[in-house]
Amino acid sequence: MAAMRGSFEEGYRLLPQYCEQIKRTNPGSIASVYGNPTDSCFQRLFISFQASIYGFLNACRPLLGLDRTFLKSKYLGPLLLATGFDGDGALFPLAFGVVDEESDDNWMWFLSELHNLLEINTENMPRLTIFSDRQKGIVNGVEANFPTAFHGFCMRHLSESFRKEFNNTMLVNLLWEAAHALTVIEFEAKILEIEEISQVAAF
Structure with a gap:
């Protein structure tokens, strides 16, 4: 595989050139790679293609999902993602980053890059709705x-956190019913039902 495709190490060494090629062939794209200041080893990569930026700002709702997944190659690390939704409700990739580890600092950096991207490309950045899991760094x-x-x-x-913490199917079902409530009264009624089972879960 290394003979055919090159080694992982060579791939990481080529990242700065890859970022320059993205910006050259896709004007308006953002692509940057950063090394660790102490040993120059890979630390962070951020990429957003111009087509994705334009599509998000001009054809998507101001709704962003933040998530991560973990790479399974020789050099493991998290892939951080910012994803919009198009008019059909399909996922629309806006930006992604690869970092050396999942940490509060790396999420702060990724979201700072994301903010700069949106601010550069529109004077009136829409008021976003962002959804994610409840991770502290995000x-x-x-x-x-x-x-x-x-x-x-x-x-x-x-709901998965709820299930693990309370181990009660009825509480999980009530949580979903509260989330689907169409009025404040319906929502508060479901919260009261949760409170009757567990005050800790209600708060």
Whole structure:
């Protein structure tokens, strides 16, 4: 594989040239790679293609999902993602980053790059709604870089946390019913039902 495709190490060495090629062949794209100041080893990569930026700002709702997944190659590390939704509700990639480790500092950096990207490309950046899991690094990064954004939490992650913490199917079902409530009265009624089972879960 290394003979055919090159080694992982060579691939990392070529990242600065790759970023320059992205910016040259896709004007308006953002592509930058950073090394660790102490040993110059790979630390961070951020990429957003111009077509994605234009499409998000001109054809997508001001809604962004933040998530990460973990790479499975020789050099492991998290892939950080910012994803919009197009008119059909399909996922629309806006930006991605690769970092050496998942940390509060790396999420703060990624969200700062994301904020700069949106601010550069529109004078009137729309008021965003951002949703994510409740990870501390993301919460702090959103508060620092998008202070006017609405920040909601993914119900799938929230219900899984609920299930693990309370081990009660009825509580999980009531949580979903509260999330689907169409009025404040319906929502508060479901919260009261949760409180009757567990005050800790209600708060």
